[in-house]
Amino acid sequence: MTDDVPGRHVVTLDLDGVTDKAGLMERCVSALGLPDWFGRNWDALADSLTDPSVWPEATGEGGLLVVVTGWRAYARTRPEEWEIAEDVFAGAADLVPALTVALALGGSHQ
Numbered sequence: 001m002t003d004d005v006p007g008r009h010v011v012t013l014d015l016d017g018v019t020d021k022a023g024l025m026e027r028c029v030s031a032l033g034l035p036d037w038f039g040r041n042w043d044a045l046a047d048s049l050t051d052p053s054v055w056p057e058a059t060g061e062g063g064l065l066v067v068v069t070g071w072r073a074y075a076r077t078r079p080e081e082w083e084i085a086e087d088v089f090a091g092a093a094d095l096v097p098a099l100t101v102a103l104a105l106g107g108s109h110q
Contacts, residue, residue, distance in 0.1 A: 008062030009055070016070030021081050024074065032066070042088055049092035049099060063098030071103060 013031045018024050025040040034048050048054050055064050068089070075082040089101040 008065055010065045010067065013066055013068045014070050015068060015074050018070070018074045019077060021078070024081070024085060042084055046088045046092055049088070050095050052096075055099075063096075063100065066099070066101045067104055068101065069104040 011031055013027060015024065015027055018027055022040070025045070028034060028045060028048075029038060029040070032048070035054060038044050038048055049066075066089070071082070093099050093101050
């Protein structure tokens with residue numbers, strides 16, 4: 001993925017094939033390179049997304065862009081969980097101005 005903001009660190013969080021919260025958390029660990037202490041729960045995800053020590057490469061002026069792809073099937077099959085995930089992503093982005101979370105629409109991951 002290309003991004004025209006100098007210094008922005010871009011991470012793709014691909015949720016294709018994710019069917020539950022455990023799968024979402026594992027994808028977050030893998031894609032986001034979360035630390036060993038990550039507890040694989042909603043609070044731990046929010047803490048990780050808002051902790052600048054987790055994202056030292058994103059502390060510059062460009063910040064961090066997390067692009068979530070392949071999320072629609074998970075959102076359809078687990079709407080309550082997906083609503084919480086959206087709230088966690090939105091809440092973290094609200095707290096950390098250098099963080100942007102974008103949901104990719106379309107493409108090969110419907």
